[in-house]
Amino acid sequence: MEYTVLSVCPLTDGNFQVSLHGLLSDRQRAVSTFTHPPSNEKTPIILNGNLHWMVCDKAYKEANGVKADCSNSIVLCNMNSVNFSTIPHPGDQCGLRKKHNQMELMEMEGRLCFCDASLNRNIVIWILEDYEHRIWVKRHVIMVDPLIKFCGIHHSYGSHVNIGGFYIFNNELLLRVSKSYESHVILYNLQLNTSRRVGQERWNVVAVPHTNSLVYLDADVN
Structure with a gap:
């Protein structure tokens, strides 16, 4: 009956100190050091007794001078042993620009x-069919241009449109499409290839699961 916070702090040698902190007690202990910090922008995915995150490129680059290699892009933490490991992401490797x-x-x-929105032209969704042997299968490819047009965003060359915040909800993909200070939260039907808007704000928004529903939060909190 204890809630535990896992914290990751950089060390001077390029590694990261991993510690556990009890919220209902004064228990605190250092667990280990690890080379690849998990992203702190999203909660981990819990499957097969492991926590799963994408690596934090920013923190890794600050510690090592370069971004993490694609072969170490997904960070795993065993919930029993609290041991960390990494696996590569599926699909093409990123090249020099991670x-x-x-x-x-x-x-x-x-x-x-695994949802890859880095290609600008489309969103590729992979599913890990064989967890033990790390066999990924490409499940869906979603064209980006119709999503941008649906949200009424004018997309010109050199402008940046951010797509992310992925969740599956009632067999629909929930995602966020944003540019500058305008954000749209939409549900995309993966079978019918149709979209419907469920939220729109002038600031960044984040959707999170809540019991059997979803909520979205204004992330521009001062």
């Missing part, structure tokens, strides 16, 4: 799912 911040993990059909 874009792991445009990749997200979610759960679909009780399996780990």
